[in-house]
Amino acid sequence: MIDLTFTNRFTETLPADPREDLHRRQVEGACFSRVHPVQAAAPALIAWSDEMFERLGLVSPGDLDDEAREQLARVLAGNDLLDGSDPYAMCYGGHQFGNWAGQLGDGRAIALGEVETPAGDHLTLQLKGAGPTPYSRTADGMAVLRSSVREFLCSEAMFHLGVPTTRALSLVLTGDKVVRDMLYDGNPAPEPGAVVCRVSPAFIRFGSFEIHAARGDIDTLKTLADHTIANHFGHLPNADAPTSETYIAWFAEVAERTAEMIVGWMRVGFVHGVMNTDNMSILGETIDFGPYGWVDDFDPTWTPNTTDAAHRRYRYGNQPQIAYWNLAKLGNAVAALVDDVQPLQAAMDRYVEAYTEKGRAMSLAKLGLSVGRDVEEADELIHELIRVLQLAETDYTIFYRRLADMPAGGQGLSDDELIEPIRDAYYTPDSLSDEAKEAMALWLRRYFDATADDALSDADRKAAMDAVNPKYVLRNYMAQLAIDASEAGDHSVIAELLDVLRNPYAEQPEAERWAEKRPDWARTRVGCSMLSCSS
Ligand code: AMP
Ligand code: MG
Numbered sequence: 001m002i003d004l005t006f007t008n009r010f011t012e013t014l015p016a017d018p019r020e021d022l023h024r025r026q027v028e029g030a031c032f033s034r035v036h037p038v039q040a041a042a043p044a045l046i047a048w049s050d051e052m053f054e055r056l057g058l059v060s061p062g063d064l065d066d067e068a069r070e071q072l073a074r075v076l077a078g079n080d081l082l083d084g085s086d087p088y089a090m091c092y093g094g095h096q097f098g099n100w101a102g103q104l105g106d107g108r109a110i111a112l113g114e115v116e117t118p119a120g121d122h123l124t125l126q127l128k129g130a131g132p133t134p135y136s137r138t139a140d141g142m143a144v145l146r147s148s149v150r151e152f153l154c155s156e157a158m159f160h161l162g163v164p165t166t167r168a169l170s171l172v173l174t175g176d177k178v179v180r181d182m183l184y185d186g187n188p189a190p191e192p193g194a195v196v197c198r199v200s201p202a203f204i205r206f207g208s209f210e211i212h213a214a215r216g217d218i219d220t221l222k223t224l225a226d227h228t229i230a231n232h233f234g235h236l237p238n239a240d241a242p243t244s245e246t247y248i249a250w251f252a253e254v255a256e257r258t259a260e261m262i263v264g265w266m267r268v269g270f271v272h273g274v275m276n277t278d279n280m281s282i283l284g285e286t287i288d289f290g291p292y293g294w295v296d297d298f299d300p301t302w303t304p305n306t307t308d309a310a311h312r313r314y315r316y317g318n319q320p321q322i323a324y325w326n327l328a329k330l331g332n333a334v335a336a337l338v339d340d341v342q343p344l345q346a347a348m349d350r351y352v353e354a355y356t357e358k359g360r361a362m363s364l365a366k367l368g369l370s371v372g373r374d375v376e377e378a379d380e381l382i383h384e385l386i387r388v389l390q391l392a393e394t395d396y397t398i399f400y401r402r403l404a405d406m407p408a409g410g411q412g413l414s415d416d417e418l419i420e421p422i423r424d425a426y427y428t429p430d431s432l433s434d435e436a437k438e439a440m441a442l443w444l445r446r447y448f449d450a451t452a453d454d455a456l457s458d459a460d461r462k463a464a465m466d467a468v469n470p471k472y473v474l475r476n477y478m479a480q481l482a483i484d485a486s487e488a489g490d491h492s493v494i495a496e497l498l499d500v501l502r503n504p505y506a507e508q509p510e511a512e513r514w515a516e517k518r519p520d521w522a523r524t525r526v527g528c529s530m531l532s533c534s535s
Contacts, residue, residue, distance in 0.1 A: 001068055002058060002075055004115045006084030007122055010202070011113070013227050015220060017091070017134065025134050026103055029217060031208070031224055032088040037078025037110050038131030038141075040195070042175025045073040046491040047149075047498065049156050052169040052199055057118040061170075076170045076197050078110065078130035085113045089133035090203060093211030094278025095329050097313055103211055104278045105135025108143060111203065122231070125169065126203055129195045142178040146483045146527065147535030148194035149494060151289040153482065155198065157474045157501040158286050163264030164257070165286040166200040171494070180534050183306075183526065192487065200285060202232055206330040207278035213333035222337055225250070228282060244339040251334050252347035255327050257284025259354040262323045263362050268470055269295040269396045271316045273305040274533065277326045291531035293476050296518040297393035297427055300386070304476065304531045320355050327351055365468045366400055367447065368461040370454050381443075381450060388443045391436035393427035395517050397473055404465035407458045408448050415441035427517065470504040471515050476529060477522035478514060 010032065017033035019025070027033055045061055053060050061069055074080040081087065089106035096104075110133060111126040128151065129143025148171055158165035177190035204224070212221035229239050229250050236253070238246045261284045265272065272279070273291040281287040293304025300317025308314050314322060331344045338344065361371045363382045389399065402422040410418050418441045423429045451461060478497060485493040500511045508515075522528035 002072060002082060004056065004058075004082055004084070006082070006086070006113045007116050008084070008086045008113045009122065009231055010111070010124065010227070011086045011088055014223060016088075019134070022132050022134060022136075024137055027091045027105070027134060028215060029220055030091060031220065032090050033134045034087065035089050035110055035133045036081070036087055036131075037127055039079050040077040040130075040172070040174035040176060040193070042173075043070075043073040043077035043079055043195075044173045044175065045069060045076060045170060046173055046194075046486065047152055047171040047494045049167065049169055049498070052167050055117055055119070055121075056115065056123070056169070056199075073172050076127070077172045077174055077195050078112075078127045082112070087112050089135055090208065091135065091211060092205050092207040092278055093214060094205070094207035094276050095210070095326070096276040096278070097308070097311075098325075100214065101276075101278075102214070103135070104207060106133055106203075107136040107139055108133070108141040109198075109203070112197075121201070123199050123201060124203060126198045126200075127195050128198055129174075129193065140178065142174075142176070142193050143195065143535060144178050144180055144191040145173065145194040145487060146191065147290065148196045149483045149486055150292070150479050151196050151198070153479055153494065153497055153501070154289045154292060154474050155286075156498055157504070158264075158268075158270070160502050161264070161268050161470055161473070161504050163268060163270070163286060164261050164284055166198050166203070166281070169197040169199050171196050182532065182534050184532055184534060200281070200283070200287070202228070202281075202283055203287070204228055204232075204282045205278050205287070206280040206282065206326055206333075207276075208282065209333040210277060210329060213336055218336050221333065225334070225337060232283060242337075244337070247334055247337045248343045248347065251331060251344055252350060254282060254284065254330065255347050255351040256354050258323050258327060259351050259358055260284060261286060262320050262355065263358045265319055266316075266359065267362050267366065267468065268473055269298075269316070270473075271295065271303055271314070272319065273303060273308070273314055273531070275314050275319065275322045275326065277329050280323075280326050280330075290535060291533055293529075293531065294473050295396050296475060298386075298389040298396040298399070300390075304529065305533070306530045307533045320359070323355075324348065324351055362468070366465065367450075368404065368454075368456065368465040369450055373450070373453060377450070381446060384443055384446070388436075388439045391439055392432050395425045395427065397470060398515075398517060399425040400465065400469035401471055403447075404462045404469065406444075408451050408461075411445060411448065418444050424517075467505055471507065472500050472504045472511065474501060475518055476527070476531075477518055477525070480522070480525065480527040483527065 014031040017027045017030040020034045091105045109128045110130045114124045132141030152168040152171040155168040172195045174193040176193040178193040181188040279288040291305040303315040335341045406421045482493040
């Protein structure tokens with residue numbers, strides 16, 4: 001029934017930890033440890049991605065009878081292993097909040113193995129929350145429903161927004177309770193346990209390389225780098241027998257892909273929340289959806305992660321710089337494989353250029369403006385908007401959709417008249433300061449002058465803008481509503497949100513309520529504006 005062709009290139013070509021017990025330990029000279037998921041008490045499939053089932057060549061759970069669906073739930077909880085599966089946890093290290101943290105590894109993620117899809121792609125299936133591994137340190141290897149709903153929905157939402165990301169196949173309730181101190185304030189409580197099955201061509205992280213470099217284990221570092229290049233960067237020169245040039249080209253491509261991913265985050269208003277190097281995918285995919293959040297009112301200093309509240313290292317506006325810092329750490333690790341480190345520095349510089357160019361193009365696209373214009377003028381218009389958006393609480397998502405609706409040619413209107421169409425992007429439209437109003441009106445006038453250069457019709461400008469400015473994003477409070485319902489036994493909100501988020505750029509008249517501003521109750525509610533790493 002669940003017919004998957006396992007290829008398992010990771011476990012077949014890379015050095016394994018010789019031990020197969022769960023004793024927490026330093027695993028040296030190896031890229032992974034073989035480990036089996038625990039038995040969940042009563043697996044129940046509560047959400048899934050039809051697209052991912054189709055991609056894997058599997059029948060949608062919606063078309064299965066009860067018995068087949070139960071069987072599937074057992075597999076997706078890790079209770080039953082499919083023929084050919086070779087489950088393992090990966091060894092990696094990482095820099096956490098700016099400091100080298102040593103070995104981390106998959107503490108609560110167990111890959112079932114790599115499969116080949118009907119289209120010939122290789123995808124790894126990984127269960128998050130299916131039990132402890134040698135990398136679990138003091139923790140239990142489990143995951144709770146709330147964080148699993150968040151990971152499931154956000155990975156699919158990111159994909160449909162067109163931002164590179166790991167995918168989610170399924171969400172299963174385990175039937176077990178997991179104790180968590182949600183706010184780290186000495187109030188542990190049992191919560192429903194859950195498992196998400198994540199899918200990606202590879203879950204290899206920056207930290208996967210750093211750990212071997214930090215230990216001076218250049219052999220394992222090279223073996224992993226060669227595996228990664230041969231299997232995931234096969235288009236590079238000499239991918240099957242990498243030379244110093246190959247490693248440099250590889251690093252440069254990782255930098256380029258990372259720049260693209262960050263541009264995507266900035267475009268849609270996503271804040272990852274924990275950009276440690278162990279949470280940076282070597283494929284340039286968004287990975288590890290923990291205390292992430294979406295900016296509601298535009299504020300570059302905002303981070304949802306209360307664990308990071310003091311320094312706000314991973315705030316929205318700092319993400320491009322942090323990616324650069326993380327790439328430098330990867331570069332240090334890769335340096336051991338190249339003859340000359342200067343080209344690695346050049347690739348770092350290229351990240352800055354790539355981010356600047358792609359970031360500018362993205363900002364112009366959000367405004368429906370062509371990229372060919374004067375760079376200085378473009379940057380000034382963009383920077384002024386960033387300033388103006390912060391003069392009053394302005395919803396980032398709604399602002400751009402309203403701007404797209406505005407006809408050009410309002411130059412003769414008063415400030416109040418000009419601002420009218422974007423009024424409902426403001427959180428408190430009736431108490432706008434004169435400064436905020438005047439600055440916005442001035443900016444709008446400059447903006448419409450700039451649109452005149454492109455001579456697009458209003459309709460064409462709107463179509464171009466609506467294709468890059470989502471109407472529907474997974475606002476923090478929306479995920480929380482899905483969690484509240486799901487914890488009370490109603491999983492339909494997860495499915496409803498998944499459905500809406502499948503077409504984030506389209507008008508969906510029946511889903512208007514999910515395009516609204518963050519409601520007031522969500523301003524201070526835990527899970528909506530404040531999240532900890534507890535999950
Ligand atoms: P994160 O910040 O979620 O990316 O996790 C950092 C490290 O902690 C990784 O090595 C995780 O595998 C590990 N970890 C997080 N939560 C758990 C848990 N409940 N059980 C075991 N390990 C965990
Ligand atoms: Mg992680």
